Amino acid sequence: MRITVDGEPHDVPPGRTIAGVLIAAGRSSWRTTRNGDRPRGVFCGIGVCFDCLVVVNGVPDVRACLRYPADGDVVRTQHGAELPT
C-alpha cells in the first residue's frame, strides 16, 4: 500500500496508522494551530487530544493516530482550521 503525504510517497506496512507512517519516517509534526500557528503532531496517540489532525483526500480534521490509510490516499498537513474542499 502506498500513500502520499505533502506530495511525498510513503509505503504503508499493514496495521500502521497515518501517524505511525509519519513518525517512522522521522516527522514529529504535521499540523499548525489555529491561533499561534504552532507545530503539532501526536500527543495522546489514541484519539483523545485531536493534536495530530491531517487533511485526507480533501477532508480536514482527520485524526492521524486513528486513521488506517487506504491505498492511494492523498494526505497533507493541516494549517489551522480548514474547511473541506
Add this chain to the structure above:
Amino acid sequence: MRVVVVGGGPAGLAAADAAVRAGAEVVLVDSEPWPGGQYHRGTPQRVDSRVRHLASSTVWAVEGLRLHVRRGPADSPHRTPHVLDADAVVLATGAHDRVVPFPGWDLPGVYTAGAAQALAKGQGVAVGTRVVVSGTGPFLLPVAESLVRVGTQVLEVLEANAFSTWARYPHTLANVGKLGELARYAGVLGRHRIPVRTRAAVVAAHGDDRVTAVTVARLRPDWSVVDGTRRRVAVDAVCVGHGFTPRLELAVGLGCRLVDGFVAVDATGATSVPGVYAAGEVTGIGGADLAAAEGAVAGSAAARAPEPPIAAMRAVRRGRRFAMALVAAHPVGGGRHGWLLADTVVCRCEEVTAHDLDVALDRGAADVRTLKLASRAGLGLCQGRVCGREVADLAAARLGHPLPDADAFHRRPLATPLRLGELADTPLLPEEDL
C-alpha cells in the same frame, strides 16, 4: 435480551463473553479495528463467534438505552450510521493518560506514555531515539520496556512519587500477582542500565519546533521542585503520564452517578441508572486483570445470568485492594502548579495559558462554565478531555476551594465529534437487523 457492550478492551471483552455465555444476544461496539483495546494492542484478542463485534465503530450519542453509532474509517464522512436499542448496556470505555502541564509540553516530540506505548506495541514504531520517561505510576515501566523493544535508548525513568508507600501493601501486590510483573520490568531496565529515579520529574521541555531537551528536577513529596536540582538532558522525545482519566462522556450522558470522578457501581457492576452497567477503568484505575474481572461480573449481571460469577467477584475484591493501594502510592502532587510559567499553555487546543486562566479567575470566574467561557479553556477540539481536570484543579488551587461543578468538563452530549453532514444523515429509528 440484547446486551450492548461499549469498548473492546479487557473489561468489554470479558463482559461480552460473560453475557453471551449467559444466553444474551450481545453486540460489542469497538472503536478499534481489532478487539483488545489499548492494553492488548498489537495482539488482537479472540471474540466468541456468537458476539456481534462491531469494529471501527464509535458511539457518538446515547438516548436512554438507544445508542447512536457510526462505523467506518476514523473521522471519515462516509461512515455508516447505526442505531442500536439495548435491554442492557455495559460501559467499558476505559481511560486515557492524564498529563499535567509543564512549560514546553505542547512541543512536538512530547508524547503521552500511552501514545509511546500504542505506537511501539501496536505498530513497532519508536517515538524517538533518546527518550526520558516521566510521570507517576507502575504504567511507566511497561512503557519503558516497549520503547527498549523498538530500539529506543531510554535515558532514565522518573517516578514523581516514592515506591516506599508500596511497602505498606506487600500482600496486596503478591495477591494480585504483580510482583512477577514488576520483577520482569526491573530485569529489562537493569539489563539496559536504565536508571529509575523516584521523587524526580521532567518539569520543562525545550526546543523551537520540536523538543530537543528537557529539564529534570528532584521533587519534594508534594511535587514542588527542590531548588538547585534542575539539570538539562538532551532528548529527541519525552514520554509523560501522571495516571489516567476515565472516559466518562457516555456514563455522564446516561446520567450515571459519579463518585470521586469515576462511575459508581454496586457489587454487580450496576450503575445508578437501571439497565446500565460499567466495568474497567471508568469505575476506577486498577489495570487489565481487575478490568477483565469487573467485565465478567457486569456482563453476567447485565444478561441476568442465573448464577453469580463467584470467582470473578472474588478477583474484583482482590483487584480493588490493589487499585486503592495504587491511588495511595501515586497521588498527583499540588506542588506541580509551581512548574507553570505565565506563558505555559494549559489548554492545548485553544492555546490558553496559565496567565489567561489567572485573568479569568481575577475577573470572578469561580465555576467551570464561567471559566470556560471567560478563558476558552476546554472549548477546543478535544472538548476538555486533556485539560479539563487540570484546569479545574489549578483553578481550585488558586481559589482555595474546589469548583462547584468540576464534573461539568465530562458533559459532552456528542461523545465524539461528528460532521454536520453525518448528523443530517442520522436514522432516527433502530434497524431491525444489523
